[in-house]
Amino acid sequence: MCPGSAAPGRGSRAVMPLKAVILIGGPQKGTRFRPLSFEVPKPLFPVAGVPMVQHHIEACAKVPGLKEILLMGFYQPHEALSRFLAAAQQEFKIPIRYLQEYAALGTAGGIYHFRDQILAGGADAFFVLNADVCSEFPLREMLDFRQRHGDTDSFVILGTTANRTQALNYGCIVANADTQEVQHYVEKPSTFVSEIINCGIYLFTPAIFQHIGQVFQRNQQELALEESSNGWQRAEVIRLEQDVFTALAGSGKLYVYKTDGFWSQIKSAGSAIYASRLYLNQYSQSHPERLAQNKPGGPIIRGNVYIHPTASVDSTAVLGPNVSIGEGVTVGAGVRIRESIILHGASLHDHTCVLNTIVGWDSTIGRWARVEGTPSDPNPNDPYAKIDSETLFRDGRLTPSITILGCSVTIPAEVVILNSIVLPHKELSRSYKNQIIL
Numbered sequence: 001m002c003p004g005s006a007a008p009g010r011g012s013r014a015v016m017p018l019k020a021v022i023l024i025g026g027p028q029k030g031t032r033f034r035p036l037s038f039e040v041p042k043p044l045f046p047v048a049g050v051p052m053v054q055h056h057i058e059a060c061a062k063v064p065g066l067k068e069i070l071l072m073g074f075y076q077p078h079e080a081l082s083r084f085l086a087a088a089q090q091e092f093k094i095p096i097r098y099l100q101e102y103a104a105l106g107t108a109g110g111i112y113h114f115r116d117q118i119l120a121g122g123a124d125a126f127f128v129l130n131a132d133v134c135s136e137f138p139l140r141e142m143l144d145f146r147q148r149h150g151d152t153d154s155f156v157i158l159g160t161t162a163n164r165t166q167a168l169n170y171g172c173i174v175a176n177a178d179t180q181e182v183q184h185y186v187e188k189p190s191t192f193v194s195e196i197i198n199c200g201i202y203l204f205t206p207a208i209f210q211h212i213g214q215v216f217q218r219n220q221q222e223l224a225l226e227e228s229s230n231g232w233q234r235a236e237v238i239r240l241e242q243d244v245f246t247a248l249a250g251s252g253k254l255y256v257y258k259t260d261g262f263w264s265q266i267k268s269a270g271s272a273i274y275a276s277r278l279y280l281n282q283y284s285q286s287h288p289e290r291l292a293q294n295k296p297g298g299p300i301i302r303g304n305v306y307i308h309p310t311a312s313v314d315s316t317a318v319l320g321p322n323v324s325i326g327e328g329v330t331v332g333a334g335v336r337i338r339e340s341i342i343l344h345g346a347s348l349h350d351h352t353c354v355l356n357t358i359v360g361w362d363s364t365i366g367r368w369a370r371v372e373g374t375p376s377d378p379n380p381n382d383p384y385a386k387i388d389s390e391t392l393f394r395d396g397r398l399t400p401s402i403t404i405l406g407c408s409v410t411i412p413a414e415v416v417i418l419n420s421i422v423l424p425h426k427e428l429s430r431s432y433k434n435q436i437i438l
């Protein structure tokens, strides 16, 4: 933004041309999300009833002056993505495009490669958001913060507090307590650096490209020494965190805006259930119409529940808290569902009990069956605890986690499926416990 173009003072800000880039990654990643990512790319996985990145898009569309949203990744363009983009453009009345990287270029390589597209139309600043986080997205607050604290040419990272142990799984930020200027940045350190972590949400000005460009040139020079035909391409692989932030720390250009609002990573399927809970909570303020109510002749609703309008739920079913029911789902009489996501087309026959589970698209659960997982919620007694993006195995054994049924799985009547992952199209014939069923 041009210095002096905004009215000075707390919270007052002239509207300036802005853009947003959402980093959606690509197919190789998201292994902790299997088998769900087989069917739908992780950024489109429904969280609290809508695709994961729709929450980002909605937050961006609310920022005054935001002209365009660019989804950036290395997925091949496909029908589900195109359909989603078309629908989102209509709903949020903002241009949204997908820019495909020819290979995984890292968190800074893609934005550098497409810098002309980002700056087209004269963007003064732009947000970059990791797709695999859920947040209140305090984007306006980040703009106001930059206005108040940094110079208007500085860059802002959204930060939050984690506990000392879990902070090691994130980018860690040491900042000046008065100015919030980032003095030190270490990505996933091996020993404690700071409790302030990087939320994967940034506000940049076009000047960021000079800093990324320096890394690109250095990479090129280093690779020129190697005998390799694709040196140029590899020079384009650049990480914002290790290559850019670490160097920018202490230069007076990088600031952290700390939020106390909700925030979580969405790495594993278990964290999608937790993220759903956070967004459903937010709906009471932002989208009360999306929350199911207790009504005569309707199912019994406990806490926050989302039911797609096309779903058919028996009036004797008891749902909640934290349940999302997808398009065309059928829920029979006496069914109990808690802390679960039921994906479109699934059918839960009478008296089934589904707890801490994701039920895949078009799966069927026979009557009186019980499908249950173990939640991986953050420690409720630690206000700074984050969800552990658990690995599937520990000491060679499957760690108890939420139960996941892949798409078109059939569970017979009267069985118990506990802490298991069932791959798509399986027809089970008995009960299972702590297993991956291939």
Ligand SMILES: Nc1nc2c(ncn2[C@@H]2O[C@H](COP(=O)(O)OP(=O)(O)O[C@H]3O[C@H](CO)[C@@H](O)[C@H](O)[C@@H]3O)[C@@H](O)[C@H]2O)c(=O)[nH]1
Binding pocket: 023, 024, 025, 026, 029, 072, 073, 074, 101, 103, 104, 105, 106, 107, 110, 129, 130, 131, 132, 133, 169, 170, 171, 172, 187, 188, 197, 198, 199, 200, 241, 265
């Ligand atoms: N377009 C594109 N996107 C990518 C690429 N690589 C990763 N992404 C996207 O960038 C985001 C970050 O992914 P990772 O590189 O897996 O990093 P991380 O382990 O999630 O850590 C990052 O996020 C944390 C917060 O959730 C931060 O704490 C940490 O510092 C870092 O920024 C994800 O949304 C992912 O889809 C790429 O090559 N191209």
